[in-house]
Amino acid sequence: KQEVTQIPAALSVPEGENLVLNCSFTDSAIYNLQWFRQDPGKGLTSLLLIQSSQREQTSGRLNASLDKSSGRSTLYIAASQPGDSATYLCAVRRNEKLTFGTGTRLTIIP
Amino acid sequence: DTAVSQTPKYLVTQMGNDKSIKCEQNLGHDTMYWYKQDSKKFLKIMFSYNNKELIINETVPNRFSPKSPDKAHLNLHINSLELGDSAVYFCASSLVFATNEKLFFGSGTQLSVL
Numbered sequence: 001k002q003e004v005t006q007i008p009a010a011l012s013v014p015e016g017e018n019l020v021l022n023c024s025f026t027d028s029a030i031y032n033l034q035w036f037r038q039d040p041g042k043g044l045t046s047l048l049l050i051q052s053s054q055r056e057q058t059s060g061r062l063n064a065s066l067d068k069s070s071g072r073s074t075l076y077i078a079a080s081q082p083g084d085s086a087t088y089l090c091a092v093r094r095n096e097k098l099t100f101g102t103g104t105r106l107t108i109i110p
Numbered sequence: 111d112t113a114v115s116q117t118p119k120y121l122v123t124q125m126g127n128d129k130s131i132k133c134e135q136n137l138g139h140d141t142m143y144w145y146k147q148d149s150k151k152f153l154k155i156m157f158s159y160n161n162k163e164l165i166i167n168e169t170v171p172n173r174f175s176p177k178s179p180d181k182a183h184l185n186l187h188i189n190s191l192e193l194g195d196s197a198v199y200f201c202a203s204s205l206v207f208a209t210n211e212k213l214f215f216g217s218g219t220q221l222s223v224l
Binding site: 034036041042043044045046049087089091096097098100102103 | 114150151152153154155158165166168200202212213214215216217218
């Protein structure tokens with residue numbers, strides 16, 4: 001059974017700093033890994049999707065890496081802004097199932 | 111325009127009642143999903159429909175019955191509501207049922223059973 005863990009559960013960082021969010025999964029036989037952000041009272045917004053054959057994906061200030069063999073992914077956020085404050089979730093897909101982690105609640109301090 | 115829309119946003123009801131949550135997507139996607147997010151913020155898939163056909167039913171009690179009148183709609187009907195059904199329910203869609211497709215989520219329906 002796939003288990004997805006995100007540590008820490010919460011993170012506070014001063015504005016302007018770079019930061020890394022972590023995601024680990026127990027079953028490395030995945031098709032892809034996706035990072036989402038969830039704002040309070042709102043749905044999830046897909047940020048980046050990394051296929052199992054890829055090592056990283058970039059979008060603007062975001063960079064996601066994937067090390068399938070070790071069951072780890074990181075989301076790097078450069079030059080953080082208050083608007084980055086949200087809960088970040090990673091999700092791994094195997095077959096038809098998408099398994100989510102419990103998220104990291106990120107607060108950027110102005 | 112909202113890509114994936116759910117109604118209602120909030121639903122408060124008594125135990126034993128029957129309620130429905132509606133979901134519509136205007137993205138032209140073939141596949142739609144229902145996810146449940148519990149009080150610990152853990153998201154778990156409940157159902158998936160591809161082109162109106164059920165393809166995933168993730169051991170959900172049969173009090174929960176999804177209905178897809180067409181591929182743009184996936185409604186969730188819940189009979190005999192229980193306290194443990196309180197959660198946020200998210201609808202989502204993807205272009206096709208494929209492993210490399212991104213999911214697009216609605217804003218959620220917060221269900222509170224009293």
